Amino acid sequence: MREVAIVGAGMTRFGEIWESSLRDLFVEAAAGALSSAGADHVDHILVGNMSGGQFVGQEHLGPLMADHLGMAGVAAARVESACASGGMALNMGFMAVASGFVDTVLVAGVEKMTDGADVTNVLASAADQETEVYHGITFPGLYAMIARAHMAAHGTTEEDLAWVAVKNHKHGAMNPKAQFRSEVTVEQVLQSSMVAEPLRLLHCSPVSDGAAAVLLCPLDQARNYTDRPVKLIGSGVATDAMALADRKDPAFLAAVEKSSERAYKMAGVTPKDIQVAEVHDCFAIAEICCLEASGLVEKGQGAKAAASGETSLGGRIPVNTSGGLKSKGHPVGATGVAQAIEVFEQLRGESGERQVEGARIGLTQNMGGSGASSVVHIYQGV
Template identity: 80%
Template sequence: MREVAIVGAGMTRFGELWQSSLRDLFVEAADEALRAAGADHVDSIFVGNMSGGQFVGQEHLGPLMADHLGMAGVAATRVESACASGGVALRLGFIEVASGMSDLVLATGVEKMTDGADVTNVLASAADQENEVYHGITFPGLYAMIARAYMTENDLTEEDISWVAVKNHKHGAMNPKAQFQHEVTLEQVMNSTMVSDPLRLLHCSPVSDGAAAVLLCPLEQARKYTDRPVRIVGSGLATAPMALAHRPDPARLDAVARSAERAYGMAHVTPGDIQVAEVHDCFSIAEICCIEALGLLEREAAVKGAVTGCTALGGRIPVNTSGGLKAKGHPVGATGIAQTIEIFEQLRGEAGDRQVEGARLGLTQNMGGSGASSVVHIFEGV
């Protein structure tokens, strides 16, 4: 296997981007990634996208996006793993370059969520239709059940969950690409509308449009494109039963733990080596569960991570310096790539006010559905 590096990145701002279509978003991000690296061609494109079909009635994104990028003819395909689509697109691009099959691959993610589709129902298609959605569950509902199960087993309070949102908004306020570039107070979070007990509106990531793209090539060719490549040293993908009712413990995200184990094993690192992480906080409770499953912190410290500042910028292990899905926004298919770009910038020392000093090893964790799929990547600054 060849060593693989990221040599260029591009992303749109995340948010309600009324002027941009699904293809506009893709072209903006992909073109930025290509221009950043000075690349004028690619061997193939992976388009991470959860549901162009349901959100805007558009499937078959590979050829459409390649064409609009002025690259009709190139190998291009769409990758879907619900909200983990972007992370899985990165993994497939990584494997393609590592294998020697291609030398230059665009791994992208894109989602257009604000064109009038019934977002609740579209997102629910990432849950078990026959056994969960049929009965009226929603995504906040599923994570609320995870939260309640976790609270039943552990000393976790609504306030602990709320601090995660406060922390991520604080980070997001420093990110010019974030949907919400403002801070929120604990009181605002705790008093926001109850969506699905115990989760409130400000515990939930927003509905967003956006796209993100990274350019991958073999490490040995990276200097052609950039002085500061970032190496992908580990990649792990895992699954768990789709329905919450079919998991041994609804409070435990087994796919996250397994995907992390695989990525750590491949990278020959331990969780303690990670200096900065982007974690899938689609709902604030998820950040707590994922930090524990990733082994970044022990259970008790994970629960109190945002309260103590341990997971904030300047803390022991800064998590979601980008603002996370909560503040940066969550155009579902784009999220995994956007997480990658935050770590890419951190490891290149380009994160500005959000910079984690001396960060050399970073991690992204991107999750599909209520945790039925999870993909973890570990990156090293070169």
């Protein structure tokens, strides 16, 4: 298996970007990634996207995006795993280069969510239609059930959940690409409107448009594109029962644990070696559960990690320095690739006031549905 590096990155700002279409967003991010690496061709394009079909009635994104990038003819396909589509595209790009099947892969993620689709219903299609959605559950509702189970098992409080949002907004306020560049207080979170008890509006990530793209190539060709490549040293994917009712412990995300273990094993590192991490905080409770399942904090200790400063910039293990899904925004198919870009920039020392000093090894964790799929990647500065 060949060693693989990320050699270029590009992304749009995240937010309600009314002036840009699905294809505009993709082209801006993809062209940015190519130009940052000085690349004029690629062997393969992978587009992570949850639901162009439901959001804007557009399927068949592989050829559409290759065409609009001026690369009709290049192999291209869409990759889907709900909100983990971007991370899953990165995993498949990694496999394609590592195996020697191709040399250069453009891995992109894109979602256009604000063109008028019924977002609640579209997102719910990542849950089990026959046994969950039929009865009226929403995505925030599923995570609210996870939150209540976590509260019952570990004594987690609504204030603990609020601290996750406070921390991520504090980080996101420093990110020029973030949808919400404003800080919030614990009081504001706890007074925001109720979405699904115990989750309030400010415990939830927003509806967003955006795209992100990275260029992968074999490590031994990386210097053709950049003098600061970042090596992909681990990648793990795992699945779990789709419906929450079919998981023995609803407060534990088994797919996150398994995908993390696979990535750590491949990389030959342990959670203690990780110096910066982006985890899937679609809802505040998700960050807590993902930190525990990935081993970045001990099981049952995730609730206090944000309040104590452990996961803030300057803390033991800074988590979601980009602002996370909560503050940076969550264009679902783009999220996994945007997480990779945050760690890529951190390991190159390009994160400005969000820089984690001396970071050499980072991790991203991207999750689909209420935890039925998870993708973890581990990166090393070269």
